[in-house]
Amino acid sequence: MPAALRRHGWSYLFVLPTFSLFVVFTLLPVAQAFALSLQSASVVGGEWIGFENFATLAEDPVFRQALGNTVLFTVVVVAAQIVLALVVASLIQPLGRKNQTFYRALFYLPLVNSAILVAMVWRWIFNPNPFGLANTALGAVGLGPFLWIGSSDEALLAVILSAVLTIPGGGVVLYSAAINSLPRELYEAADVEGAGWFTKWWRITVPLLKPTTLYLLVIYTILAFQIFERVYVMTNGGGPNNATITIVQLIYSTAFQFGRYGLASAMAVVLFVMAVAVAVLQFRSLRSDVEY
């Protein structure tokens, strides 16, 4: 037995409970999903059909629409949330310690709300009737009324807007903490060189926040790929003419309403591969040796 194992072997005992739970409740279900994706599976069992489910997906226009909607939602929402979180955190940063804490809490607290409740509020905001809040507000300046979630042309836009207009509290807190830990000397040196606030922000703050940005990018991308409840509540599932259908929404209906567990698992595998691929790309393009 190697010396290292003799010396640290017992420590594996400490991680065993957590690792066991991880295996039972995460690893095995994921492996089972991969196995199911190769089967024509229903609730009573299934038979192996190779990659037939994936071929079915490739020819399924509803899946292609769900894929397109999910990607569009992810690209717009993640980009917007990262920028918003960074800007808000940067605006908080010059405030005093107490004010910083207040604003961090202010932006973070809405996260504890039920996602369903939040989606219901957005459903009312983007109600196509004149009494919808967005139409009422826009009507005051002579715009609209718009059909929002009542139209296949505008429903996805409404869902995206609802996500974009929700300031990402988690991102604000993380960026805010990261900004506070940046070395002051760099800013002092920039001051000596006569740099303005925007130059300092763009040339010092943003580059040094790369690790935080990478983390948020990966997390927000995965969360955006999993968009479900917002679409489900705001647009009664897939919206008019399936305009807002997303992959997870389609997985839900395919598995639990149509009873096609194999096909739903194949969709989940596609989503998993997409998430991994995007995460790898993000790591490769944004990884840096930032040290301070």
Next chain:
Amino acid sequence: MERGSGTTISRRRFLQSVAAIGAAAACAPGAGPSGGAQSGTPAGTAAASAKPVSIEWWRRNYTPGSQNAETLTSDGAVKAFRERQPNVTLAIQGGPFGAETDQKFDIAILQQKAGPDVFHTTGGDVLKYAAAGQLSEAPLTDAERRDFNPSALQATTYKDKVVAYPLWIVPWFEYINLDLFNERGVTPPKDGSWTYDEFLEAAKKLTFKRADGKQVYGFAHANDEFAFMLVDGGRPYDKDVKKWTFNSAEAVSGLEKWVALAREKVMPPDFLTLNPNDAQARFISGDIAILQRPSAMINVLNADKKFEYAKSWEIANFPKGKGEQTAWGGVGFIAVREQQDADKKGAAHQFAKYLTGPEIGPDLKKMTPPVEYWLAPAARVSAAGIYGEYHPAKAKVAKMSSFTYVLPNVRTFSEIDQKHLRPARDAALEGKKTPKQALDEVATAAQRLLDEANK
């Protein structure tokens, strides 16, 4: 923490009490995740000699202790049945309407070959369970067969065997707001009958903006119906349920009538995503003059004391198109599990017959307080009368069963509907496709799924 008397209870004392209640509940009859109204030991001497049997009944939307209609009627049904059959002990399990409960049924019945002895079911589930050999044939006499609505009985027939007892037929029809009709000088349809043209004309007149800017719409439906596609004689399937026919000239013509309502803007702008609760609330608040909903809404309207039947609201048939008078409806069923235990199976059949038969309505009406068992018109002629006795509006609804089109059970219908038919319908209603183009595009995928269901 304060008790009612004002004395203080310590946290330890509180936890002890909770533990004691928990232990008592765990030992009590009917304890379990959703165990509910389990009847006690057999009582009465009349059937004291009968062999005691315990059976389990699964009822959708049953929530122990709640006041919802399914719970009140289920508890009443168990109590009344026990008075007739004291040797049979019944336990009820429930779950909300929706995919989660459907899956619970599927896993128990199809995967574990366990679960209920008798259960409430709907739609394509009946044939799915029958195909898996999990349903026991209903032992019906010829007279009983003739007593059931033929299309409801057809919906529960699998390989020439009746595999479930039709419970009720839930018709969809029009609710009309008489206050708005009076305000706009529109005459309500005589005897509830109107043609499509009369209906459209009324909907146009009833669509208006008030002086305060509030918009009223003539007509709305919650986003879960295809009724208009039936009015000219269109049907989703042929008689044998082998061929998809919802792209026939009659179905296209029906959809054109529906599209005309959208084009005339007599429906609210969110009609494609309007959910049933919102639709009902807006009907009651006077924002919608004619609302297409099922019979269950009668109780919702009756709960509002200010909104009186025949004074503020009335019901009317679907507008009549080129075809015969029709209505759109669904059916509920009571099914009995196939099993080795003949006593349990026999008791389950007795209970299923009771739940769908003519005795249960009067039995529950005699209770204190009386319970309205029939939430929709019964699927048996001999049991149908009492539904009409509950309320004058229900008396009218009871007559609709004769022309209600019951959607045949096809286990892939939800996939046809959600993935293909509904988006196509939306495209037509939005004016992005013609009705014919939209329905023709659905036909191939729908036929494939229908063939799969018929395999």
